[in-house]
Amino acid sequence: MIGLCLAAFADPAAVHERPLRVLYLSQSVGFVHDTVRRPPGGLAPSETALLAMGREGGVFTVEFSQDARELTAARLAGIDVLVFSTTGALPIERTAWAAIxxxxxxxxxxxxxxxxxxxxxxxxxGGQDAWTAFLGGRFDGHPWTQGTEIRLSNLEPGHPLVSMWPDATGYAEEIYQYVGFDPDRVRVLQTLDMGAGPLRRPYPVPVTWVRQIGRGRLFYTNLGHTPSTWDDPRFRAQIVQAIRWTGGRLEAPASPNPEVQDSAAIAAFAAAEGAPLQTNPGSSAAIADEIRALQAAHPEKRDGDSSAWDAARAQIRDRPGE
Incomplete structure (x- = not known):
């Protein structure tokens, strides 16, 4: 493990309260992103970026690890926020997970x-299901590969965890879609705007969300695939705010917003299909669920067979006005 502590005097508030203690885990069990690849004797780009974030704002100190076995109950007692940029089945035993x-x-x-x-x-x-339930969703492919042009839809522009990303921000990133995602358990703050970019799908793809776990707080963002994203001032500001919020130094709403997500799902379908969708408040949730189910029917999930995909889209599109 590599540990570094940063004195934090840039923010006057830091004089009155200690910096948050962050442990950044960037272990890769499988694919290794460039953001977490360490050069010989050095730090990975994301580690260097986190050092700069802590130095500039004085909000937190940070220690680094690429070995999940270090996450013991004793180790947790000395930190306030865990930050993960990880892949694969991490070597975390049941007892350690229960402690987390x-x-x-x-x-x-x-x-x-x-x-x-x-x-x-x-x-x-059962570890995969446990992790999915904890985070709120699991990787189900990335149709939007590295460098794909996208547009971000900000569902709550005034929320301090996404206010740095104005609605309709154009970007280029690798974007995941998810399985095991339950709109009733999370508050989605950013999604893909399906009215822009070269690849448009008629179902919603969340990008950023938050949730409560007991009295604890969880933040997740799909952004951060490339070193250039870690260098982006907006992304850095977002991660600092996320650390502040999850560490209890910032207040922001986290209650689930399924109705907002239903509206975003309907808007995604209409934008990708190029036609408005007739709904009323009483039917929105059911229609949104049908739209979300399109992801599993896509031909890429069925060895190129488009029959279920075409039939499901037609059923939604041809729904009589209510």
């Missing part, structure tokens, strides 16, 4: 997941 959940639920700790944290699991029986 207890730490979160008690409000003693918070969690920030970045990009491939959604392409992560736990190395014990």
């Amino acid at each position: 959940i207890a730490w979160m639920e008690s409000g003693r700790g918070g969690f920030v997941g970045i990009h491939s944290a959604a392409d992560t699991a736990l190395d014990f029986e």
Whole structure:
């Protein structure tokens, strides 16, 4: 493990309260992103970026690890926020995982997941499902490959965890879609805008969300695939705010917003299909669920067979006005 502590005097508030203690885990069990690849004797780009974030704002100190076995109950007692940019089945045993959940639920700790944290699991029986339930969703492919032009839809522009990304921000990133995602358990703050870019799908793709776990707080963003994103001032500001919020130094709403997500799902379908969709308030949730189910029917999930995809889209599109 590499540990570094930063004195924090840039922010006057830091004089009155200690900096948050962050542990950044960037272990890769499988694919290794450039953002977490360490050069010989040095730090990975994302580690260097986190050092700069802590130095500039004085909000936190940070220690680094690329070995999940270090996440013991004793280790958790000395930190406030876990930040994960990980892949694969991490070597976290059941007892260690139970300690992490207890730490979160008690409000003693918070969690920030970045990009491939959604392409992560736990190395014990049932660990993948446990991780998916914890984070809120699991990687289900990235049709929007590295460098694909996208546009971000900000569902709550005044929320301090996404206010740095104005609605309709154009960007280029690798964007995941998810399985095991339940709109009733999270508050989605950013999604893909399906009215822009070269690749448009008629179903919603969340990008950033938050949730409560007991008294603890969890933040996840799909952004962060490339070193250039880690260098982006907007992304850096977002991660700092996420650390502040999960560490209990910032207040922001986290209650689930399924109605907002339903509206975003209907808007995604209409934008990608190029036609408005007739709904009323009483039918929106059911229609949104049908739209979300399109992801599993896409031909790429069915060996190129488009019959289910075409039939499901037609059923939604041809729904009589209500």
